[in-house]
Amino acid sequence: MTTIIDVAKKAQVSKSTVSRVISGNGYVGQESRKKVLDAMEALSYSPNLIARNLQSGETKTIGFLAHGFIDPLGIFLESFISIAKSYNYYVTLYFTDGDQKKEIDALNQMKYKQLDGVFILTRSNKWEVIEPYSLYGPIATWHRIDSERVYSSYIDHYSGYLRSLDYLYQRGYRSIGHVLGNSVNLNTKARIRAIDDFHKEKNISINEEWIFRDDDRVDNGRHIAQLWHEMKTKTDAMAFYTDSVAAGFISELQSLGYSIPDDVAVIGFDNSEISRLMHITTVDYSIKLQAENSFIYIHNQLNKETIPEQEMSVRLIERETVPIRKHEEAET
């Protein structure tokens, strides 16, 4: 391997001069510069970034943690990597499989100086155990949490979900099932408030049986389909916390012989690729911007800058899974 020293020898200058032309810091005379450049060329020298990292104490790489490959990881990751690259950061991916140890392992990479910061898409440890790692570098996440030490991009799930429910209501649906995510998630809590207020406002009674939990998210909504299938009085619409689970629900119901939306209307959340392919009505809340804001936060922390975050909005994407309800059995 050829090092800065080889280049220095060949160019007949000191290694600091070589360092200066490589890094672009400090003054270098025309002649010396040329000699160095020629020598680099001749030796086909390439700098060893590890050494530079050791010196600077940073690696310019951010860790991205997620359980595994579930929608909408794709768009999120793409946006995140893209904006990171534009600021000269790389991102290394950690799939934790919901394994707490693997997650800690990944977090530790920041402690070991291998990562400058960390973004957590989905976690399995409690926040109490994750937070202390913010000592070693900035942590951002997607799910909303209340923390001074961990950033989370914010969108108003309360009004977003209320919008979905109102839409369902307007279209004639009265018995609406809700599929919610992890119960300790603040977004889930916001949704529950939305459900309560919705029922109060419309003066509909809540049926606890119509509220489904998908805490583990193991099978992308298949078991929810089973549960729905086994219900005596079925809901005529289902609202989901994420598209991929809605997709799995639809897919499984189809296998069971049902027809969507004839047998049940479905509204998703995320506006991810799968919802487009399967014509699922859903809610778009600019995942892209959320990813970018998350990176911007980490970047600002790292570089003590204040690049402003971008505003986000929520909008309904009408497709085919929520038609206007036919009132065959109109309820009063």
Add this chain to the structure above:
Amino acid sequence: MTTIIDVAKKAQVSKSTVSRVISGNGYVGQESRKKVLDAMEALSYSPNLIARNLQSGETKTIGFLAHGFIDPLGIFLESFISIAKSYNYYVTLYFTDGDQKKEIDALNQMKYKQLDGVFILTRSNKWEVIEPYSLYGPIATWHRIDSERVYSSYIDHYSGYLRSLDYLYQRGYRSIGHVLGNSVNLNTKARIRAIDDFHKEKNISINEEWIFRDDDRVDNGRHIAQLWHEMKTKTDAMAFYTDSVAAGFISELQSLGYSIPDDVAVIGFDNSEISRLMHITTVDYSIKLQAENSFIYIHNQLNKETIPEQEMSVRLIERETVPIRKHEEAET
């Protein structure tokens, strides 16, 4: 930041001793070990891996290059990261957007010692420009290429595709459209041979109009759907080189008012999540194993070991998009 020296002082030993207990190399007496461990604990010391990397000359991280987020990247990536982790390697992701510069940029990270090896899922530069980088570390890829310097996991696309076509034939389809990927890809070439041989064997004439190219893969099969829609004499079945494009094709046709498989049968390739969700008949060729074999190759190169690769098989997954053809208009 606390370093090995702080620990040494606190434990009243030399820093080499500390280094020995951390790295586990060399002999350390019971007492010294305990003193060091205590000191590490007390100072909550954590090793700086950059320094270790500089010393060892490796980073234990592999680069994973892909254009962006297209199926079946998900399963592939998951398997790759999973097996990498089991061998204590990390993987950093580079989305190149089909941009040659970005790809070179990523490859250069290996030159700069930031990456021990590289896996390329989809590339945009020619192999001639990529190959030279194998000087700096092992390169593996997915698409089959003929090269001494770049590894590619191998599955027999010729017989795999022939199997799909035979299946279609058995089920009564005679006018079969083919959607192929990048034309310089060896897999594509294998498919073309399969198409030729199939037509000869069954004594069907080939209609060039029924062969579609999806070189860019920009819109996941939407434009293929448009082309099909505009054909005067339509095919009664379509065979795809990848599930996500088949999914996009189906989705778009549905938007145009067609019904699948009533109007046209569809067979995919990959057995990826989307095909399961949309009930698309497809071919499984264990992407998981391919990902693992690719990693194993890189690992073997890096560590001069010879962990054996795993055998792969191809099998047809029957779902709902290729029903037995009703012979309303049976052809002779």
Add this chain to the structure above:
DNA sequence: CTGTTAGCGCATTCAG
């Protein structure tokens, strides 16, 4: 503008 010197944090000789 350029060379000398001193580290970054750790691993690894080599003596003892």
Add this chain to the structure above:
DNA sequence: CTGAATGCGCTAACAG
């Protein structure tokens, strides 16, 4: 079994 010394490749003062 342990300490001292040296170096991984590069950057950053500090003189000159």
